[in-house]
Amino acid sequence: MFLTLQRYFNQFQPLSAPALEAIEAICKPITIQKNKNLQHIGQTCQTIYFLENGIARIYYLKDEIDITEGFYFENSIIARAESLFTGRPSRKGIQVLETADLIAIDSQKFFALFDAYPEIERLFRKIIEAAYIDTINRIESLQFNSAEERYKSLLESSPDLINRVPLKYIASFLGITQVSLSRIRAVR
């Protein structure tokens, strides 16, 4: 049960049977239909999700314009960190782009396990460290790569993203307008 989640954990570090059971006890499987919001803008993030399949994105509005902050694929964790760790309402929402099966984990209950299971806290720390590194690399690409370079390296790192996600979402993720993205794609 929750094998996908366990396998995900194992990438970072295996957990003992009791720790796994403690986590399973607070897991709730849910299914969200395509294009539905998993979490709305303004809600405080109190749930950590694990995506078993499907695609989701975190987005926000700048001057009424929808901007995709990030994409999340099967077998990954998704949560709005700035809200989860601060307890403040998030300016961001989570939308599912393909009908998705998820595991919902109440963050309060999850954090409460840290005292009894230091191994869980350690696992979580490693997950955050990896997410942190990802964002550092993303900053690097936004800092001085051209829009075209960013598009091409996205193609390389996530080849099927283009097929599964509307281009309008990809454009804002890359920090450009949809029209610019279309122009870049036309060059080839």
Add this chain to the structure above:
Amino acid sequence: MFLTLQRYFNQFQPLSAPALEAIEAICKPITIQKNKNLQHIGQTCQTIYFLENGIARIYYLKDEIDITEGFYFENSIIARAESLFTGRPSRKGIQVLETADLIAIDSQKFFALFDAYPEIERLFRKIIEAAYIDTINRIESLQFNSAEERYKSLLESSPDLINRVPLKYIASFLGITQVSLSRIRAVR
């Protein structure tokens, strides 16, 4: 002793006396002269630094061009996360921009304390969480704010940065050329 460091920790969570002593036992105070490298490009990051005073920056080269990834001020932690957490050599260097007193903490020894002192691991987790949130916000500003907006919000969030740091470093931090920054400043 190491009161500055202890005060920094307290922002996140206070540590017990034994935990503090264990950390102090692996702390080494060092002083680095202005403009010297604290860590060179290519070195693997095995030290976590705490800046007691002065300013430092993390930088890297893209196409021979020096780019500032981030600035770090007194009373903050500085380390090259992508190397520290992966054990791989860093493409980045750390340079001190004002003669600085630092506390150097061997990362291996520090991580080794996590088993005996879960509270230290928890503290470290919280520090990483905060750093992670910072990078997420930085991505947001790079994604769709204009160079001028980024400059102005930097002025607001770090007013004295401009006086203490050469503009050429600030320009690359903002993701623009120095000439562009100069132009933006001239508008006012």
Add this chain to the structure above:
DNA sequence: GAGCAGATTTATCAAATGATAAAAAATCAA
């Protein structure tokens, strides 16, 4: 304080990207 080196600004032109509008293509529901 003169001279030097590096930092910053200014000027000019080129390239990349944005804004807007309209056309074409794809998707979806009836």
Add this chain to the structure above:
DNA sequence: TTGATTTTTTATCATTTGATAAATCTGCTC
């Protein structure tokens, strides 16, 4: 399939930013 809606592309023009070179400015050394 048809028609409506959304997505993507194309076109045009405006704006921003980059590249390069040169002119100032600043700080440092002697």
